[in-house]
Amino acid sequence: MAEAKMRNVSFPRYAEYNCAFKYIVEQALGCKYVMPPVLTKRTMELGTKYSPDFVCTPFKTMLGSMIEALEAGADTLLMTHGLCRLGYYGELLEQILRDLGYQFDFINLSEYDMGKKKEYLRIVKRFNPKANPARFLARFMEGLRMTEYVDEITCEYYKNCGFDATDGQYKQAYQDFLTAMYTAQARADVEAGYRAAKRAMQSVPLDKPQRPLRVGIVGEFYTAMDAFSNLELEQKLADMRVEVHRWMNVTNQFLRYGSGQKNLRVKIQDLCRYDMGPTSTANIWYARECAERGYDGLVHIKSATCTPEIDVMPVLQNISADYKIPVLYLTYDAQTSDVGLMTRLEAFYDMIEMRKKVL
Amino acid sequence: METQTIKIGLPRAMLYYRYRVLWRTFFQELGMETVVSAATDRDILERGTALAIDEACLSLKIYLGHVAALVGQCDYILAPRVSNFGRHRSMCTRFESTPDLVGNVFRGSGQKFLSYEVDEEMKKKDEEEGFVEMGKALGCTAKASKKAYKQAKKAELGQHKERVQKYEQQYKKEGMKVLIAAHSYVAEDPYMGRAVSDYLKRVGVIPVRADMVDREAALKRGKELSPTCKWEINREILGGIAMHQNDVDGIILLSAFPCGPDAMVNELITRRVKGVPMLNLVLDSQSGTAGVETRLESFIDIIRFKEGKL
Amino acid sequence: MEHAYLGIDVGSISTKGVIIDKKNNILASRYIWTQGDPIGAVKELVRLLEEQFDKESYKIVATGTTGSARKLVGTILGATMVKNEITAHAVGTTTFYPEVRTILEIGGQDSKIILVENGVAVDYAMNTLCAAGTGAFLSSQAKRLGIEVEEIGEYALRSTHPTQIAARCTVFAESDLVHKIQMGHPREDIIAGVCNAVAANYLNNVGKGKKIISPVVFQGGVSKNQGVVAAFERTLGCKVIVDPNGHLMGALGVAILARRGSGRREFDFAVENMEFRTREAGCGGCSNHCEIICVYRGDELIDSWGNRCERGARVH
Numbered sequence: 004m005a006e007a008k009m010r011n012v013s014f015p016r017y018a019e020y021n022c023a024f025k026y027i028v029e030q031a032l033g034c035k036y037v038m039p040p041v042l043t044k045r046t047m048e049l050g051t052k053y054s055p056d057f058v059c060t061p062f063k064t065m066l067g068s069m070i071e072a073l074e075a076g077a078d079t080l081l082m083t084h085g086l087c088r089l090g091y092y093g094e095l096l097e098q099i100l101r102d103l104g105y106q107f108d109f110i111n112l113s114e115y116d117m118g119k120k121k122e123y124l125r126i127v128k129r130f131n132p133k134a135n136p137a138r139f140l141a142r143f144m145e146g147l148r149m150t151e152y153v154d155e156i157t158c159e160y161y162k163n164c165g166f167d168a169t170d171g172q173y174k175q176a177y178q179d180f181l182t183a184m185y186t187a188q189a190r191a192d193v194e195a196g197y198r199a200a201k202r203a204m205q206s207v208p209l210d211k212p213q214r215p216l217r218v219g220i221v222g223e224f225y226t227a228m229d230a231f232s233n234l235e236l237e238q239k240l241a242d243m244r245v246e247v248h249r250w251m252n253v254t255n256q257f258l259r260y261g262s263g264q265k266n267l268r269v270k271i272q273d274l275c276r277y278d279m280g281p282t283s284t285a286n287i288w289y290a291r292e293c294a295e296r297g298y299d300g301l302v303h304i305k306s307a308t309c310t311p312e313i314d315v316m317p318v319l320q321n322i323s324a325d326y327k328i329p330v331l332y333l334t335y336d337a338q339t340s341d342v343g344l345m346t347r348l349e350a351f352y353d354m355i356e357m358r359k360k361v362l
Numbered sequence: 363m364e365t366q367t368i369k370i371g372l373p374r375a376m377l378y379y380r381y382r383v384l385w386r387t388f389f390q391e392l393g394m395e396t397v398v399s400a401a402t403d404r405d406i407l408e409r410g411t412a413l414a415i416d417e418a419c420l421s422l423k424i425y426l427g428h429v430a431a432l433v434g435q436c437d438y439i440l441a442p443r444v445s446n447f448g449r450h451r452s453m454c455t456r457f458e459s460t461p462d463l464v465g466n467v468f469r470g471s472g473q474k475f476l477s478y479e480v481d482e483e484m485k486k487k488d489e490e491e492g493f494v495e496m497g498k499a500l501g502c503t504a505k506a507s508k509k510a511y512k513q514a515k516k517a518e519l520g521q522h523k524e525r526v527q528k529y530e531q532q533y534k535k536e537g538m539k540v541l542i543a544a545h546s547y548v549a550e551d552p553y554m555g556r557a558v559s560d561y562l563k564r565v566g567v568i569p570v571r572a573d574m575v576d577r578e579a580a581l582k583r584g585k586e587l588s589p590t591c592k593w594e595i596n597r598e599i600l601g602g603i604a605m606h607q608n609d610v611d612g613i614i615l616l617s618a619f620p621c622g623p624d625a626m627v628n629e630l631i632t633r634r635v636k637g638v639p640m641l642n643l644v645l646d647s648q649s650g651t652a653g654v655e656t657r658l659e660s661f662i663d664i665i666r667f668k669e670g671k672l
Numbered sequence: 673m674e675h676a677y678l679g680i681d682v683g684s685i686s687t688k689g690v691i692i693d694k695k696n697n698i699l700a701s702r703y704i705w706t707q708g709d710p711i712g713a714v715k716e717l718v719r720l721l722e723e724q725f726d727k728e729s730y731k732i733v734a735t736g737t738t739g740s741a742r743k744l745v746g747t748i749l750g751a752t753m754v755k756n757e758i759t760a761h762a763v764g765t766t767t768f769y770p771e772v773r774t775i776l777e778i779g780g781q782d783s784k785i786i787l788v789e790n791g792v793a794v795d796y797a798m799n800t801l802c803a804a805g806t807g808a809f810l811s812s813q814a815k816r817l818g819i820e821v822e823e824i825g826e827y828a829l830r831s832t833h834p835t836q837i838a839a840r841c842t843v844f845a846e847s848d849l850v851h852k853i854q855m856g857h858p859r860e861d862i863i864a865g866v867c868n869a870v871a872a873n874y875l876n877n878v879g880k881g882k883k884i885i886s887p888v889v890f891q892g893g894v895s896k897n898q899g900v901v902a903a904f905e906r907t908l909g910c911k912v913i914v915d916p917n918g919h920l921m922g923a924l925g926v927a928i929l930a931r932r933g934s935g936r937r938e939f940d941f942a943v944e945n946m947e948f949r950t951r952e953a954g955c956g957g958c959s960n961h962c963e964i965i966c967v968y969r970g971d972e973l974i975d976s977w978g979n980r981c982e983r984g985a986r987v988h
Contacts (some may be wrong), residue, residue: 045959055629056621087455088622094590095626098633113590119484217591274466275934277443277479279459308417310622314459315467316415327797334417343741346782347798350758354793361792409870416877615715653851 004164010108010130013037013077014066016046016303018228019153020253022184027146030188031139033128034079038185039072042231046071051337053099060091060306061225064232069096079130084112086281087311096301145190147258154200154254156180159204162248165241168210176203199320216355220249222304223312223317226335227251233304234341236348238335240302243352248298250289251282259299261287272333276320280311287318296324299355302326307336329355368394368500370476371436374401376421377444377457379546380595384518390495391510397436399428401555406431409645413467420554420618420647421547422456429464438476438500439464444490445481450463451581451594452483454623476500487512487670489515503536522577529574533609538665541606543572543599543631544616545624555616561658569657570610572602580605588630596627603635612639612665614658639665676730678721678939679927680714681757681920682706682741684874685807685893687713687781688923689721690900691732696767696928700724701920706928710741711748711948711975716761718749719944736760736930737920747975748948749870757922759775761784764792764925768915773885774954776904778874783888785878787885797878807893808899813849813866814870817859821897824863828899831864875928886910891918946970 012028028036040046042064044212046248049068069080080100093111100107110129115122127134138166160177167173182204183294184195226232228251237240237247260267264278267288274291278284303319305312316332323330329349344353370389372378378398387397399406402424409429441464446452450572456463461477468475476499479485490511497507525620533539540562540649542549549555549571559569573580573595580601584591587600603613615631617624628642641661642655678701683706691700706713731869736753737746738760746754757779765775766788774803775786783806787795789912799806811821819827826835837848852862877882890912894900896919904912915921936956947970955962 041958041960044961055625057625058629059622062626088626089454089591091590091623091626094588095630098630102633111590113592118449173798266823275462276465276477277458277462278460279457283459283462308620308622308625310419311455311459312457313415313418314463317463317881318416322465323881324883327794332797343782346740346756346758348796349756350565350796352763353756353759354796358794361790411876416880653848654955 009032010079011037011077012079012081012130013039013040013069013072013075014081015065015072016042016229016231017225018186018230019181020150022181022187023146023150023153026149026187026193027143028130030141031134031146033126033134034130037072037075037077037126039068039077042068042076042229047337047339053103055095056234056307058095059088059309060224060232060335060337061229062088062096062221064225064229065092066096066099069100070103070105072102073107077107078148079108079110080111082112084115084117087309089281102110115334130312145193146171147331149184149187149193151254151258152193153181153184154252156197156200156204158252159247161237161241163209163211164205164238165244165246166211166215168208169218173204173207173209173340174210176200176207181202182191215246215248215294216352216359217248217293217298218300218302218355219289219298220302220304221251221290222302222333223306223309224251224256224282226306226309227304232306233333233335234344237303239348243335243348245352248293250292251285251357256285263287274321279314279318279340283311283315283318286312286315287322290330291318291323291326294322294328299359300326300351301330301349305331305334307334315321319359368438369436370394370396371395371432371439372434373439373441374399375425375428375551375615376443376547379550381518381603383521383559384502384514384630387514387517388497388510391513392497392506394500399431402427402551404518404553405498407553411647412514415621419549419621421621423647424551426464426467426580429468433468433569434472435552438474441465441475442477443479443481445479446483447480447488447594448482450585450590450592451597454621456622460667461582463655463669466470477524493589499619526574526576526650527651529570532568532570532605533567537566537568538612538662538669539568539570540573540665541570541603541610541613542616543603543613543628544594545599545618545621546573548616548621548645550574553647554618555640557654558614558616561655562662565659565662567662568605570614572599572606575602575605587634588627591627591630593623593627594622600627600631607638610638611669612641612661614661615642617644619644674730676725677731677927677931678732679734679750679760679923679925679930680717680735680739680745680751681760681922681926682710682714682737682739682745683780683893683922684740685765685811686919687717687739688920689717690920690923690927691721691725691730691731691922692864692931693910694931696924697728698917698920698924699730699821701917701923703919706741710744711950714745714748715944715948718941722941722944728901731878734930734933735937735939736926736933743951743977744965745878748917748969749939749943750937752928752937753930753933755926755929757782758784758786758796759793759800759923760925761891762788762796762925763922763928764921765891766791768917768921768923768929769887769913771868772887772889772913772942773883774888774890776874776890776895777892778806778870778880778890778900779892782806782924783874783878783884783894785884785891786884795882797882798978799878799893810866810894810897814863816849817853817863818879819859819863823894824867825898827860827868827880827898831858831860833861835861835865837862837865838867862897867897867901868985871898871903875907884908887913889913889915889918891915891921893919895919917923 012034014024025036046067049070051062054063093113095110164173180200187193278358406427409430410423413426414423441461443461445458478496480489480492481487493511494507495538562569580598582596583604584601589602615628687706688703700721734752737751738757742754777784784798814821841964842924895914951966
């Protein structure tokens with residue numbers, strides 16, 4: 004793009020990471036970020052309507068979110084590369100949107116060789132030809148820092164929010180933190196928001212038993228982390244006074260283990276020798292870790308037809324048998340009603356609770 | 363060396379249809395015996411269905427049935443990890459998970475499994491290296507393994523070339539031709555795609571195969587049709603379609619429910635390949651072929667009608 | 673006057689109710705069709721239970737509800753215990769079969785498996801996505817074959833060569849079935865095939881990876897079907913216990929849970945004469961358009977639920 008017009012960039016809704024996308028697009032790339040509307044039933048209806056039948060659900064969610072972003076004024080859409088079907092999302096999403104008649108510029112990371120450093124500069128220049136690489140890198144790192152904070156605070160939140168002894172101060176602290184991240188414009192805002200959240204959450208009195216029920220969450224990278232997609236499973240479990248633990252997030256998967264998860268594989272060599280898919284090693288390792296720590300149960304979350312997570316299930320079944328830890332397997336399609344989920348979760352809760360009393 | 367020859371079991375499913383010559387020749391060159399499971403039948407499908415996670419694809423269910431049929435019949439069952447041949451040349455993650463998947467499903471069966479790894483993108487490990495490692499694990503020298511691999515690869519490529527030439531002849535024949543775009547393990551399995559080509563032949567249509575083309579040329583042409591298609595086999599199929607779409611009267615996109623790559627690539631094909639009648643046929647574990655035949659019959663009718671022959 | 677406990681299980685297809693004494697003896701029980709009207713069904717059920725109930729000697733001091741309409745019915749009846757049907761079934765069954773190790777359950781739309789050790793549920797699974805192999809599937813196939821659901825078992829047992837039916841998913845199963853009919857398979861063989869498919873589908877889906885240990889108890893509406901029972905026994909190679917009160921197990925379980933619970937509230941049979949209605953109010957707060965269910969007794973709003981978000985509180 005030779006003209007000086009600033010791009011209006013968007014990336015679909017994904018868990019609580021859109022604050023970091025926004026920060027990177029605006030502060031590092033010097034473009035404007037168009038925040039897609041929060042995911043709703045309408046998003047799913049749009050996405051499902053135009054998607055092939057048995058594509059995995061995140062594709063449908065992202066298609067719906069992209070349509071809503073275009074409606075909200077985006078002129079440039081970004082799609083990531085990926086190791087499973089995610090790596091092909093971009094091309095098919097673009098084709099479907101073009102066939103529908105939308106006009107936009109599409110930056111598909113799958114078109115670039117992400118193994119080469121040079122390519123990153125090309126991508127940056129495509130967003131903004133005037134971008135300064137040094138400045139980009141500095142502010143991009145700040146965006147990653149924000150991601151780490153989001154993951155750390157979210158992890159803390161679901162571990163404790165079910166035991167809030169006040170009338171919702173813990174949740175309020177978390178919401179305030181997210182607001183701070185979504186509105187941050189400089190590193191100082193990010194740091195201040197993080198510190199304030201730490202302080203606020205630590206000051207809320209918790210009413211937690213000595214040995215609360217603890218449940219570990221494993222599963223597919225999008226659905227396990229996106230509260231809308233998993234019908235707020237973590238909040239629902241937490242509300243039953245359960246400590247909810249999830250290792251899987253962007254920080255742990257990419258920022259800390261970007262160069263492969265060799266050291267996680269050490270402890271699970273007897274269960275699997277290789278990577279079975281993009282997140283299999285982490286999920287299997289964490290499932291066993293939870294079992295060894297004596298957690299009361301595991302929940303495995305995936306979207307319908309997610310091949311890598313289907314293949315992880317036999318391993319989880321073996322872990323479940325070895326450690327006698329119950330696993331609740333949940334498959335999410337594009338449904339937005341949580342009636343069935345509540346029944347399953349309530350029963351799961353009753354079971355691990357009664358089991359704990361006896362065992 | 364023991365006097366008894368080592369017996370390697372090859373499940374007649376999934377990559378067997380692509381690599382049977384490579385596998386058989388390699389093990390024979392090393393003085394080993396291979397045993398192949400019998401053709402897919404209802405029993406194999408049922409055993410596989412009972413072993414597989416319900417949501418897994420039909421191809422995996424059939425594969426596990428074949429593995430089950432070989433358990434206890436051989437020293438090792440081959441279950442390779444074929445992840446990728448480089449960037450944008452991946453296999454479905456199911457081929458990445460195969461050794462660990464069968465290891466966990468058949469845990470406690472006492473059966474030993476044999477694997478080789480191909481992962482050029484992440485581990486810089488190509489097929490040859492994978493085979494040499496496997497040969498060494500079986501007690502052969504690196505040199506002998508390498509030699510056996512070279513022989514085996516030559517035989518595999520030779521066989522593929524021969525098959526391609528045979529299909530080239532088909533295009534020259536008079537009569538209606540329909541291109542079957544499918545993974546070889548779908549197209550050739552008697553419980554999946556074989557019914558389709560058999561039916562076509564029975565009604566006087568010449569079936570041709572999108573994957574029966576020169577692989578390197580197909581990869582290039584496939585990239586033109588879908589620049590970021592990351593799956594090796596789908597890219598070959600895309601290339602086959604690009605090379606032959608003008609030589610055929612119709613295309614059948616044939617896949618096993620719910621194949622991950624096909625779900626996306628076939629959608630893209632229907633959006634990008636125009637001007638030739640296309641049928642999207644998804645196979646599940648149906649015990650009869652009547653449903654499939656009805657759909658094929660109407661598809662052939664549509665083609666004949668379009669061409670003014672009905 | 674002795675204390676008694678009421679348990680009601682409102683499922684998508686049938687509504688079940690029991691009244692028990694403190695030793696879990698059944699004082700009254702009924703089973704009727706829900707017919708898409710849980711409120712109407714419950715009022716009718718309460719009327720029928722009242723006929724059997726000895727009001728002179730007993731009074732109901734706690735009420736439990738379970739099943740897919742547990743919340744709605746719990747509100748209407750003033751329940752002291754509202755429990756999901758999986759827990760209710762587990763509690764009911766382990767009370768009557770303390771030795772049980774595996775509970776198979778196939779209901780109208782859900783199917784589940786519960787593994788029990790020492791009288792406590794230790795693992796369970798439920799059908800994932802579709803209704804293939806559940807009661808709804810059986811009744812739609814029965815209709816297609818022109819027979820009553822109740823006759824399925826009888827037909828199935830008459831077959832000597834059950835037809836193979838693919839039952840991985842309802843759509844595929846139906847098309848397969850249609851072909852089998854058109855190919856001229858005898859009706860009893862097709863029905864036996866459907867029963868086998870239900871059992872196979874259940875074991876491949878819900879029962880996958882679960883170690884099924886005897887004693888096995890089979891319940892839910894489909895357990896009334898002899899054909900499916902026989903298919904399970906054949907596949908599992910062990911006896912499958914079907915309790916004549918198996919269909920009441922959910923109601924029994926929740927009555928027991930109500931008895932064990934701390935809530936006490938005398939039950940008033942007058943509900944059968946009260947006017948209840950529900951109203952669906954669409955929330956316009958966001959494009960989720962949450963369907964909020966409001967329950968009224970006469971003109972008084974007694975409860976509402978269904979709103980899934982507090983998103984209004986967030987800036988983004």
